[in-house]
Amino acid sequence: MSIAGRMAGKRICICTGSGGVGKTTTAAAVAMGLAARGQRVAVVTIDPARRLASSLGLEQLGNEPRLVEPGHFAGQGLELRGELWAMMLDAKRTFDELIELLAPDASAREDILANRIYQELSSAVAGSQEFTAVAKLYELDASGQFDAIVLDTPPSRNALDFLDAPQRLTGFLEGRALKVLTAPTGAAAAITARGGSLVFSGLRRVTGVDLLSDLSAFFRVLSGVVDGFTERASAVARLLGDPATTFLVVTSPEPTPVEEAIFFRRRLAEADMPFGGLVVNRVRVLARSAPTIDESALAANLGGDGDLAARSVQALEDLRALARRDAASVRHLKTELDDQHPILVPQLGRDVSDVAGLVAVQRFLFATWRERSALLAEQAF
Ligand SMILES: Nc1ncnc2c1ncn2[C@@H]1O[C@H](COP(=O)(O)OP(=O)(O)O)[C@@H](O)[C@H]1O
Numbered sequence: 001m002s003i004a005g006r007m008a009g010k011r012i013c014i015c016t017g018s019g020g021v022g023k024t025t026t027a028a029a030v031a032m033g034l035a036a037r038g039q040r041v042a043v044v045t046i047d048p049a050r051r052l053a054s055s056l057g058l059e060q061l062g063n064e065p066r067l068v069e070p071g072h073f074a075g076q077g078l079e080l081r082g083e084l085w086a087m088m089l090d091a092k093r094t095f096d097e098l099i100e101l102l103a104p105d106a107s108a109r110e111d112i113l114a115n116r117i118y119q120e121l122s123s124a125v126a127g128s129q130e131f132t133a134v135a136k137l138y139e140l141d142a143s144g145q146f147d148a149i150v151l152d153t154p155p156s157r158n159a160l161d162f163l164d165a166p167q168r169l170t171g172f173l174e175g176r177a178l179k180v181l182t183a184p185t186g187a188a189a190a191i192t193a194r195g196g197s198l199v200f201s202g203l204r205r206v207t208g209v210d211l212l213s214d215l216s217a218f219f220r221v222l223s224g225v226v227d228g229f230t231e232r233a234s235a236v237a238r239l240l241g242d243p244a245t246t247f248l249v250v251t252s253p254e255p256t257p258v259e260e261a262i263f264f265r266r267r268l269a270e271a272d273m274p275f276g277g278l279v280v281n282r283v284r285v286l287a288r289s290a291p292t293i294d295e296s297a298l299a300a301n302l303g304g305d306g307d308l309a310a311r312s313v314q315a316l317e318d319l320r321a322l323a324r325r326d327a328a329s330v331r332h333l334k335t336e337l338d339d340q341h342p343i344l345v346p347q348l349g350r351d352v353s354d355v356a357g358l359v360a361v362q363r364f365l366f367a368t369w370r371e372r373s374a375l376l377a378e379q380a381f
């Protein structure tokens with residue numbers, strides 16, 4: 001089944017997998033294909049290399065989706081009947097915006113954003129990117145502006161962090177440590193009561209930093225947003241498990257990403273998250289009936305350069321050996337992930353760093369099974 005079939009009735013598509021397998025590329029190509037078919041689509045990427053922005057002709061992607069000019073696709077053989085919106089996640093800003101939203105009033109909002117301890121903590125939380133990515137997803141979905149939202153996931157070594165992020169954050173906020181600290185009679189209050197403490201006043205005298213007031217202000221304002229935050233985190237977790245959400249597991253045929261894909265598939269099942277299918281990207285495709293090459297005829301064609309002919313034949317043999325290994329990986333994946341019809345995207349001759357490359361990947365993702373066999377055969381050797 002093509003991506004179009006797998007996305008039927010879905011509003012949210014999350015591309016997961018190991019680093020470097022083509023998640024960002026796949027996310028952009030899925031969004032592009034859905035937009036071509038008439039949907040209003042937003043793609044949220046997490047691409048520190050900013051390749052996506054440049055390939056979509058956007059100098060900069062802000063923390064809100066921007067419309068990709070349809071003219072950008074002129075001459076690429078792809079007509080956008082819908083709309084393609086793209087943004088690059090700014091984790092820290094997303095986190096700040098969420099706090100602003102949850103703060104009970106304007107002064108609480110300003111207090112918390114200006115608070116030195118909040119600034120440190122929010123950078124640390126936002127630094128993990130996983131929670132902010134799904135928080136953004138929730139916000140875009142709730143806006144009702146888009147028929148479909150495609151989410152790229154962070155280049156983290158552990159794709160599972162992303163799945164657990166809402167729960168981990170809620171766990172922290174509901175945890176005893178924070179309760180003790182934020183309770184009216186808790187540690188913060190105790191510290192405040194001992195405001196004259198030699199350590200703090202000494203510190204303030206020497207450094208000019210009023211750590212104590214920062215600390216107590218932090219606990220005071222944070223306690224005002226904890227409930228809203230917990231509520232939001234569970235809504236985000238619910239959205240991940242929603243029937244209108246689907247996870248695509250993206251992998252390359254290399255051994256390490258393959259193992260990670262298998263592991264991730266299992267975790268999706270355990271967490272009751274909807275698995276939408278497997279995309280095996282960068283596959284080297286073996287021709288069904290590869291012609292044997294007559295080495296001496298080739299040498300004659302190469303002006304009698306027998307050495308070059310031998311090396312060319314060897315190079316082709318090496319490639320075919322890799323293609324056989326890729327085919328074995330795909331068979332292994334089919335069984336382990338229980339997806340008999342994964343979507344294969346070949347290793348293209350060049351980097352996918354422009355619209356033409358994305359359109360090419362999109363074609364493989366959205367082809368029917370029959371069309372895809374023909375397209376793959378063109379790439380086989
Ligand atoms: N099918 C493909 N053929 C050739 N190059 C590809 C293909 N898919 C992805 N790439 C290249 O591989 C690199 C990693 O892709 P990317 O989408 O950034 O992976 P990820 O987001 O999983 O880290 C990029 O340089 C991209 O252009």
Ligand SMILES: [Mg+2]
Binds near residue numbers: 024046153155
């Ligand atoms: Mg990426």
